[in-house]
Amino acid sequence: MSTMASQGEIVVGLDIGTTKVCAVVGEIAEDGITILGVGSVPCRGLRKGIVSNIDWTVRSIKDAIEAAQTMAGVEIRTVYAGVAGSHIRSQSSDGVAAINGGEVTRADVERVLEGARAIPVDADRQILHVLPREYIVDIQDGIRDPIGMSGVRLGAKVNLVTAATSCVQNVIRCAERCGLVVADVVLEALASSEAILSDDEREIGAAVVDIGGGTTDIVLYVDGGIAHASVIPVGGNNITNDIAAGLRTPMAEADRLKRLYGCALGRMVADDEEIEVPGVGGQKPRRTPRRVLSDIIEPRVEEIFAVVRKRIEDTGMLEQLSAGVVLTGGAVLLEGTTELAEEVLGMPVRIGFPTGVRGITQLVHGPQYAAGVGLVKYGAQAIADAHARAAAPAQSMMRMTAAAAKKGVVEEEPALVSPKSQSKFWEWLKAAF
Ligand SMILES: Nc1ncnc2c1ncn2[C@@H]1O[C@H](COP(=O)(O)OP(=O)(O)OP(=O)(O)O)[C@@H](O)[C@H]1O
Ligand SMILES: [Mg+2]
Secondary structure, rough: OOOOOOOOEEEEEEEEEEEEEEEEEEEEEOOEEEEEEEEEEEEOOOOOOEEEOHHHHHHHHHHHHHHHHHHHHOOOEEEEHHHHHHOOEEEEEEEEEEEEEEEOHHHHHHHHHHOOOOOOOOOEEEEEEEEEEEOOOOOOOOEEEOOOEOEEEEEEEEEEEEHHHHHHHHHHHHHHHOOOOOEEEEEEEHHHHHHHHOHHHHHHHHEEEOOOOOEEEEEEEEEEEEEEEEEOOHHHHHHHHHHHHOOOOOOOHHHHHHHHHHHOOHOOOOOOEEEEEEOOOOOEEEEEEEHHHHHHHHHHHHHHHHHHHHHHHHOOOHHHOOOOOEEEEEEHOHHHHOHHHHHHHHOEEEEOOOOOOOEHHHHHHHHHHHHHHHHHHHHHHHHHHHHHHHHHHHHHHHHHHHHHHOOOOOOOOOOOOOOOHHHHHHHHHHHHH
């Protein structure tokens, strides 16, 4: 993160997932983010990442916010909310703008990004993010941060992430029914990436794959920028369903067995290991080889990674992901997942835990908290950007007065500090042009 917001500012991430709602409270200071409180409660109001029952979702959000509020000792009013679901799509676009004053300013960058987002989008969809991949100043391409560079023409290549408006609105509605203001709605996987990916990985190319309960979210980073984002509607709950059906046991027991004894790679399980499987409808529990459990799990996990691989191959960027794959989300806690992922994806794989925050980090130390922590980091960056934007006009005026000084115009006071100096500046402008 380049610049941080002012001391003591509170940022709250609200991760509304298929299995849980998680609210993370962070305090921003000059030197980083401190986690002050976390509230995580089960949620049954979503199906495959999309709100399907407003009342249940609202109840879970209220509980999560209340828990986080109590722990942090602050009142939560505003949140950065996550959104996922297979309605998410991404596409590339570009924009071009003239550089006013010969030197790229923040306003020029905003104009070129505004141009890049001016593409036709279906009436029932909205643009969620405009993610710059590279800037081009005159003939020089591959620029990450063009502000301050000299030139006459600024171009931008971006990735646009779009979402179904109704799905985004339902997330906002649920939060508002809890008395919250939604500062921004953020793609969950983008938030997760904020929490787990290193700058080096972004630079040399990496895939972030967040496998939650209902969705598998993919984001590809190439040359430091986001080149693709999409969501596959499968996750850990599909594994649980398979176990419940295969071992004829209740869903809650299937989930417990998966967490305690599950393994994604059958050959990692010894032949003589046994587990006790509770029966349904009052039937007696029975002992079953643990290998039977992994034989149910393995094909499903293999299928998820095969779909992920196909999705990455279809983008044509497989070869550009030199840093490999970073897995996150609760479902990747399943034993043997990394090993199986490496086999299917044919790339180095690691599990991403949230990093780059301090405070009560033990409460968010798990891949299932990557999105919640990432939303706080995203919010902190958004606030820092807003502060920088607010300061930008004054800075650009100062630059122009410096140019004026070079031309021999004497300024008694710095521009923009008073209406008097402002009128002086306009006088000079009129005289000069
Ligand atoms: N130790 C574990 N071993 C195996 N699976 C686990 C473990 N812990 C959690 N899970 C699985 O992780 C999934 C929940 O992950 P997570 O909390 O990231 O999902 P979510 O954010 O609620 O859902 P989504 O992101 O899909 O909307 C569930 O399927 C759960 O069974
Ligand atoms: Mg999630």
